[in-house]
Amino acid sequence: MSQLAVKINEREINENSKSIRRNGETPGIIYGEFLDKSIPIKVNNSVLNKLLRYNSKGSILKLDLNDAHKYCVVKEVQKDIITGKVIHVDFQYVKENEVIKMKIPVNFIGLENLELKRLVLESFLNEIEMQGQVEKIPEYIEIDVSKNNYDDKIFVKDIKLPEGVRLLTEGETLLAVVNG
Structure with a gap:
């Protein structure tokens, strides 16, 4: 399990995906059985690209959201067909010792x-x-x-x-x- 904490931010209700991408970030979501509700997030593009360069789909990461660490699995990475740029990322929240x-x-x-x-x-x-x-x-x-x-x-x-x-x-x- 990765011990490096990656800083992510929660998206505001009024933020849409296009404006997030224009600001150099990628929209995403954290979901999971042990969360009350899904958490819409955004990640700095350069941070996300480094993260995905060294961690593949299925990797377990420690994400820092609002000064709280959440262990998550990279579940899906959506890319633009033409440019190959990441346009959305899904993380599944998991608890330590969870099967x-x-x-x-x-x-x-x-x-x-x-x-x-x-x-x-x-x-x-x-x-x-x-x-x-x-x-x-x-x-x-x-x-x-x-x-x-x-x-x-x-x-x-x-x-x-x-x-x-x-x-x-x-x-x-x-x-x-x-x-x-």
């Missing part, structure tokens, strides 16, 4: 060793769903394929998980195959 379900990215490393053997990794799934306490769920799963050979198959059940975290994606689901 949550999340989709976690799967990253394959060691691909250069496969290339030396003239092999290619064909990936079928780029994220898996798991459940566990907020602070125990990893930001991503890393799978080393450097020692794999032709026709090796990698299944979800082959992933080693932290203690207290369980897979929700079916274990027999095929993640990738090494091809020639």
Whole structure:
């Protein structure tokens, strides 16, 4: 879980998204089961861009709103189709020690060793769903394929998980195959 607190501001009722964007900020929202109501927010663009550069969708962050820290998961980042700029961001509020379900990215490393053997990794799934306490769920799963050979198959059940975290994606689901 990220310990860096990111400063965000609550949006005023009369502020619309266009005026927020013109002022160099991005509109967003914080929602969650343990909040009385959703909180409309705005984040400075440069702060948000740095935040998203180092944290992917599903990352758990500490947001500073009105001098109170809120742990949140990046749930959705909407981008302008033409410019690629972030136009809206959604955060889901979570309590410390809360058990949550999340989709976690799967990253394959060691691909250069496969290339030396003239092999290619064909990936079928780029994220898996798991459940566990907020602070125990990893930001991503890393799978080393450097020692794999032709026709090796990698299944979800082959992933080693932290203690207290369980897979929700079916274990027999095929993640990738090494091809020639």
